[in-house]
Amino acid sequence: MPGTGSGGVVDGAPVADEPRGVPADGLSPAGTPTPEGAGVPLAGLPERPWRAEHAPSGTEPAADAAAEATGSDDGAGPDGDALDGGVGIASRIRAVLRVRDFRKLWLSTALSSFGDWLGLLAITFTAYSLVDGYAANFALGGVLIFRLLPAIVLGPLAGAFADRFDRRKTMVITDVVRFGLFASIPLVGDLLWLFIAQFLIEAVSLFWIPAKDAAVPNMVRKDQLEAANQLSLVTTYGLTPVLAAGVFAVLTAAGGLGELVPAVDEADLALYLNALTFLVAAVVIWNLPSISGRRAEGTKVTGDGFLRSLVKGFSFAGHTPLVRGLVIGITGAFVAAGVVIATAQAFVMSMGAGAAAYALLFGAVFVGLGLGIAVGPGVARDLSRERLFGVAIVCAGAAVGLLAWTFTLWLALVMVLLMGFFAGIAYLAGFTLLGTEVEDELRGRTFALVQSLVRAALILSLAVAPFGVGVIARFTVELGPVAFTVTGERLMLFVAGVLAVGVGLVAYRQMDDGRPVPLIADVLTALRRDTTARRRLAGGGVLIAFEGGEGAGKSTQVRRLHEWLTEEGLGARTTLEPGGTPSGGRIRAILLDPASSGLSPRSEALLYAADRAQHVHDVLRPALDAGEVVITDRFVDSSLAYQGAGRTIPMDDVRSISRWATQGLQPDLTVLLDLPPEVGLARARGRAAADRMESESLEFHQRVRQTFVALAEAEPDRYLVLDARQSPDELAAAIRRRVSVLLEGLPLQQPAKLPTPRGRRGSEHGVQTGSTPQLHP
Numbered sequence: 001m002p003g004t005g006s007g008g009v010v011d012g013a014p015v016a017d018e019p020r021g022v023p024a025d026g027l028s029p030a031g032t033p034t035p036e037g038a039g040v041p042l043a044g045l046p047e048r049p050w051r052a053e054h055a056p057s058g059t060e061p062a063a064d065a066a067a068e069a070t071g072s073d074d075g076a077g078p079d080g081d082a083l084d085g086g087v088g089i090a091s092r093i094r095a096v097l098r099v100r101d102f103r104k105l106w107l108s109t110a111l112s113s114f115g116d117w118l119g120l121l122a123i124t125f126t127a128y129s130l131v132d133g134y135a136a137n138f139a140l141g142g143v144l145i146f147r148l149l150p151a152i153v154l155g156p157l158a159g160a161f162a163d164r165f166d167r168r169k170t171m172v173i174t175d176v177v178r179f180g181l182f183a184s185i186p187l188v189g190d191l192l193w194l195f196i197a198q199f200l201i202e203a204v205s206l207f208w209i210p211a212k213d214a215a216v217p218n219m220v221r222k223d224q225l226e227a228a229n230q231l232s233l234v235t236t237y238g239l240t241p242v243l244a245a246g247v248f249a250v251l252t253a254a255g256g257l258g259e260l261v262p263a264v265d266e267a268d269l270a271l272y273l274n275a276l277t278f279l280v281a282a283v284v285i286w287n288l289p290s291i292s293g294r295r296a297e298g299t300k301v302t303g304d305g306f307l308r309s310l311v312k313g314f315s316f317a318g319h320t321p322l323v324r325g326l327v328i329g330i331t332g333a334f335v336a337a338g339v340v341i342a343t344a345q346a347f348v349m350s351m352g353a354g355a356a357a358y359a360l361l362f363g364a365v366f367v368g369l370g371l372g373i374a375v376g377p378g379v380a381r382d383l384s385r386e387r388l389f390g391v392a393i394v395c396a397g398a399a400v401g402l403l404a405w406t407f408t409l410w411l412a413l414v415m416v417l418l419m420g421f422f423a424g425i426a427y428l429a430g431f432t433l434l435g436t437e438v439e440d441e442l443r444g445r446t447f448a449l450v451q452s453l454v455r456a457a458l459i460l461s462l463a464v465a466p467f468g469v470g471v472i473a474r475f476t477v478e479l480g481p482v483a484f485t486v487t488g489e490r491l492m493l494f495v496a497g498v499l500a501v502g503v504g505l506v507a508y509r510q511m512d513d514g515r516p517v518p519l520i521a522d523v524l525t526a527l528r529r530d531t532t533a534r535r536r537l538a539g540g541g542v543l544i545a546f547e548g549g550e551g552a553g554k555s556t557q558v559r560r561l562h563e564w565l566t567e568e569g570l571g572a573r574t575t576l577e578p579g580g581t582p583s584g585g586r587i588r589a590i591l592l593d594p595a596s597s598g599l600s601p602r603s604e605a606l607l608y609a610a611d612r613a614q615h616v617h618d619v620l621r622p623a624l625d626a627g628e629v630v631i632t633d634r635f636v637d638s639s640l641a642y643q644g645a646g647r648t649i650p651m652d653d654v655r656s657i658s659r660w661a662t663q664g665l666q667p668d669l670t671v672l673l674d675l676p677p678e679v680g681l682a683r684a685r686g687r688a689a690a691d692r693m694e695s696e697s698l699e700f701h702q703r704v705r706q707t708f709v710a711l712a713e714a715e716p717d718r719y720l721v722l723d724a725r726q727s728p729d730e731l732a733a734a735i736r737r738r739v740s741v742l743l744e745g746l747p748l749q750q751p752a753k754l755p756t757p758r759g760r761r762g763s764e765h766g767v768q769t770g771s772t773p774q775l776h777p
């Protein structure tokens with residue numbers, strides 16, 4: 001496929017519930033915060049006065065080495081931008097670009113990708129001009145077929161190769177070879193060699209892509225991978241093709257550069273430029289040792305025999321509905337894409353437009369793709385990716401179907417833009433799902449299968465579509481008084497659109513997660529970003545967390561809220577961390593006992609996480625699934641604040657163990673009772689003897705407070721921040737007001753006696769009992 005300059009970061013799945021595998025070479029990902037910056041990758045945290053004075057107790061020397069190896073620029077480690085969902089795409093991308101080695105790799109791949117698109121345009125132009133008449137319909141298709149063919153055979157091999165050899169050398173060698181091959185096309189100057197060179201270039205690129213994809217996870221932090229993925233895809237399919245189309249249009253328009261450099265034909269010039277970009281990339285990559293990681297040259301990978309593992313991969317894909325849906329959807333979409341590519345020139349001609357319009361439409365596809373990839377995850381924030389994927393393919397198909405009936409350039413541009421937009425969303429959703437839903441050990445083969453099928457699909461449609469165009473030619477349809485002319489390319493386009501709509505529907509039905517939620521409601525609440533409504537749709541309850549330092553008044557307010565909800569006839573379940581379950585109680589005893597003074601920060605963090613995992617499993621999940629209101633005294637934020645900022649364990653580590661423990665459960669509302677630690681500690685000491693945490697220094701508690709505030713600032717919609725120096729009555733009233741808005745109209749359940757944990761989504765809990773009683777805050 002085009003864009004050999006860069007593939008997406010295929011395992012750059014977004015932050016998932018499961019922990020992502022440690023990079024194959026065992027290196028910590030880059031940007032593991034350096035000791036100095038440990039524990040503070042928080043967006044908007046005002047300042048870190050403790051950074052200088054505090055010797056970190058929870059960091060390891062290896063983090064240093066990893067950060068050094070991958071060249072994190074700012075000595076403080078990646079600061080900011082790590083909060084999921086709370087930070088815009090722009091700042092997440094800025095953060096990932098701050099990692100020096102990733103930035104260099106990205107720049108060099110962007111350059112190659114630009115060169116590659118320019119080369120593709122030049123080659124198709126050259127091929128088009130080397131043949132004429134009917135055969136010209138095959139020019140573009142022929143070029144692409146030769147590009148795609150190798151993947152079917154070599155795709156799986158190349159993946160294995162990337163795991164066995166030094167990635168940096170693989171990349172440098174393949175770049176140098178591609179330089180030579182591209183430069184040879186204008187030098188040799190005949191069509192057969194052009195096809196052969198294409199074949200070889202693609203074959204070589206197949207080795208480059210997995211090497212690069214395997215390298216990126218070693219360069220950026222785990223939570224930065226989605227941003228890295230988006231950046232790579234937007235660059236390859238959004239920015240560089242548009243830039244290349246523009247440059248090519250300028251080069252060819254009215255002789256363009258041809259007159260500046262009389263000896264060189266402009267298509268040749270584009271090819272030489274392209275060749276040069278690969279040479280530059282080779283030099284850049286040669287100077288990035290972090291790409292190799294610690295992998296020693298020639299390290300052997302053990303495992304199943306090649307054939308056996310391939311068969312296992314196929315049978316997995318065939319027997320898992322989600323993967324089957326993905327494979328059908330992606331393959332079908334690419335058949336349609338192939339038809340669009342193959343008919344594009346004839347379509348442009350039929351509108352009476354010329355090469356400039358072709359370049360414009362070509363550019364528009366990629367503007368659309370880029371937009372879809374860039375804003376897709378933001379727009380569809382919690383719409384299930386399973387649904388999003390099918391819906392986006394249906395929409396892209398509809399755009400293609402409409403394109404077939406479009407006779408003006410600007411309308412065609414709109415349709416093409418929409419097609420690209422939805423295709424981009426589907427592409428990112430599909431790859432994200434493959435990354436998150438397919439187990440690590442099967443993921444490589446699944447990707448290889450998809451990539452090979454995609455290429456086979458493109459080849460098929462590129463080969464067949466021109467015949468269709470030629471055979472159907474044109475005929476006139478009379479519908480009563482209106483008569484219009486149908487041409488082969490338009491009919492083919494329409495068929496492609498219908499096909500895409502069809503596979504989108506099939507994919508949707510295969511992958512639907514079986515929730516009793518109408519699609520439309522699902523889409524609308526996702527667009528409103530209304531997580532509570534979404535949980536309600538799925539039959540879930542409401543989770544309210546109270547956070548704050550020692551003596552902030554959490555227990556008092558939890559009790560008051562519970563009393564009020566009970567008076568109002570709703571009821572709620574109150575619970576706490578640590579110690580919300582019987583085993584949690586024993587963990588709590590260890591944690592708070594001043595005699596546990598030797599507890600290391602890591603074991604402390606794991607004990608809190610263990611307590612939380614049990615709490616979620618035994619109490620929170622079942623109660624929420626049953627549709628109850630659950631109020632918890634402390635939740636994940638406490639670990640981020642106390643173990644992250646307090647103990648200076650890298651915030652990402654705390655975040656990922658918490659996410660693992662909770663399987664991603666988030667409160668619908670977090671009430672933060674904010675208080676200067678002196679005041680809170682004085683209150684708490686009036687209450688009982690200081691426990692192990694309360695005995696920590698004032699500075700420790702100041703860091704804790706700042707982190708709570710920063711977390712709340714990053715997600716203002718999900719937090720209610722209150723000055724806890726107010727009276728208990730004032731606080732209770734403010735909390736009631738907010739909670740009554742939160743619960744308005746929800747079909748909630750009275751808390752039941754919690755039985756043993758149950759299945760998902762409350763299916764055993766029977767029908768919901770209508771909406772919330774009127775609340776009186």
Ligand SMILES: Nc1ncnc2c1ncn2[C@@H]1O[C@H](COP(=O)(O)OP(=O)(O)O)[C@@H](O)[C@H]1O
Pocket residue numbers: 548549550551552553554555556557683684686687724725726727728731
């Ligand atoms: N708003 C308030 N103003 C003053 N004192 C309070 C307030 N809320 C609670 N207290 C008192 O402070 C102490 C700690 O309150 P508590 O609710 O146990 O806090 P936490 O659970 O956050 O540690 C208790 O003695 C309580 O009576």
Ligand SMILES: Cc1cn([C@H]2C[C@H](O)[C@@H](COP(=O)(O)OP(=O)(O)O)O2)c(=O)[nH]c1=O
Pocket residue numbers: 549550551554555577578608633634635636638639640642643684693694
């Ligand atoms: C839940 C949680 C609590 N803690 C600490 C905060 C508290 O000092 C202690 C829990 O005690 P808790 O009974 O909640 O204390 P308080 O009533 O004073 O808020 O454990 C963590 O360090 N990490 C966590 O994840």
